[in-house]
Amino acid sequence: MGVEGGMKCVKFLLFFFNFIFWLCGLALVVVGVLVQVGLHKTLMMKNASASGPAIVLIAVGVVIFFIAFFGCCGAWKENHCMVATFTVLLVLVILVEIAAVIAGYVFRNKLTDVVQDSLKNMISDYENGTAEFQHSLDKLQEDLKCCGFNGSSDWKDFSSDKKSVPDSCCVKVTPKCGVGAMTDAAKVHQEGCGEALVAYLKKNMLWVIVAAIVIAVLQIMGIAFACLLMRGIRSGYEVM
Template sequence: MGVEGGLKCVKILLFLFNFIFWLCGLALIIVGILVQVSLHNTFMINDAAASGVPIVIIAVGVVIFFIAFFGCCGAWKENYCMITMFAILLSLIIIVEIGAAIAGYFFRNKLSAIVHDSLTEMITNYKNTTAEFRDSVDNLQKRLKCCGMNSSADWKGFASDGNTVPDSCCLNVSSNCGKGAMTDPTKIHQEGCRNALETLLKNNILWVIVAALVIASLQVMGIVFACMLMRGIRSGYEVM
C-alpha cells in the first residue's frame, strides 16, 4: 500500500508539473515573440542569425504547449505508452532548449557586428526607402534617446548643409527641430545608438537564455516523475 500511495503522489505531481510545463510553453512563446518583434519590427535588423534563437524558442514553446497537454492525459489515464512518449519528447525538447541557450550565448558575442551593419544600413537608406523603414529608425532614436550610430555626426550626409539631422534626434521632437542643429547639445542627442541598442538586445537575449535553462531544469524533474510512474505502471501497481 505504501508503494501504491507513493505512486499516486507521483501521478499527481506529474500532472501538476505538466500544468506548469503548459504555462512555461506559453511563457516561451511570449518571450520569443517579444524578442523577435524587438529585433525586427522596432530595429529593422535583417541579419538571418538574429532570427534563429527567438524562432527556436517560439517553436519549442509551441511544442511544449501541446506536449504538456499530452502528458497530462497520459498521467491521468495511467497510459504507459503516452507517458513513455511524453518522456522521450520532453528529453528531445530539453536538448533543443540547451542548444538554443548555447546559440543565444554565442549570438550575444555577434551583436556588435550585427548592430553596426544594421545601423549603417538604416542611416544610408533612410532617405531612399519606405515610410515604414523611416518610422522604425525614428522610433529607435526616440526610444533610446540617441542619434546616428556613434554620434549625431553620422547624419552629415542627411542634408546638403551637412549640419541637419532627422527630427527624431531632437531632445524635444518637433517639425524641423533637427535643421542646422547637428552639433547643438541643447537641441540634439549627441550620443549614438550603437551602445544603447547593443545593451538592449543583449538583455533580450539574456532573458531567452534564462527562460530556456529554467524551463529545461523543470522538465528534468518532469522526466524523473514520468519514469517513476512508468515503472510503477509496468510493475502492475494500482496508483488510484
C-alpha cells in the same frame, strides 16, 4: 496503501507540471510571434539572421506544447508508452537547449555585427523609406536617447546642409529641432545607437537566462516524476 497514495500524488504532480509546461510552450509561441512581427517593423528587418531567435522561440514553443500534451495525457490515463515517449522527448529537448546555449555563447560577439549592419541599412534607407519604417527608427532613437550608429555625424547625408539630423535625435523632440543642430550637444544626443542598443539587448538577455533556468528546472522535475510514474505503472500499482 502508502505506495498507492504516493504514486497517486506523483501522477497529479506530473499532470500539474505538464499543464504549467504546456502554458510555457504557448507563451513561447506568442512571444516568438510578437518578436518576429516586431523585428519586421524595426531595425532587424534587413538582416535575415536576426529572425533566428524569434523562429527558434516559436519552434521550441510548439515542440514543448505538444510534448506537454503527451505528458498530460500519459499521466491522466496512466499510459506507460505515452509517459515513456514524453520522457524521451523531454530529454531530447534538454539536449537541444544545451546545444543552443553553447551556440549562443560561441556566437555572442556577432550581436554587435548584426546591430551594426541593421542600423547602417536603416540610416541609409531612411529618406526613401515608408512612414512606418521611418517611425520605427525615430522611436528607436527616442527610446534609447541616441542618434545614428556611432553618433550624430552618421546623419551627415541626411540633408543638403550636412548639419541636420532627424527630429528624433533631439534631447527634446519638437518639429524641426534637428535642423542645423548635428553637433549641438545641448539639442541633439551625441551618443550612437549601436552601443546603446547592444547594451539594452545584453541587459534583457538576463531575463532570457532566468526564464531558461526556470524551464530547465521544470523539465528536470518532469523527467523525475515521469520516471517515478512509469515505475509505478510497470509494477502494477493502482494509482486511480
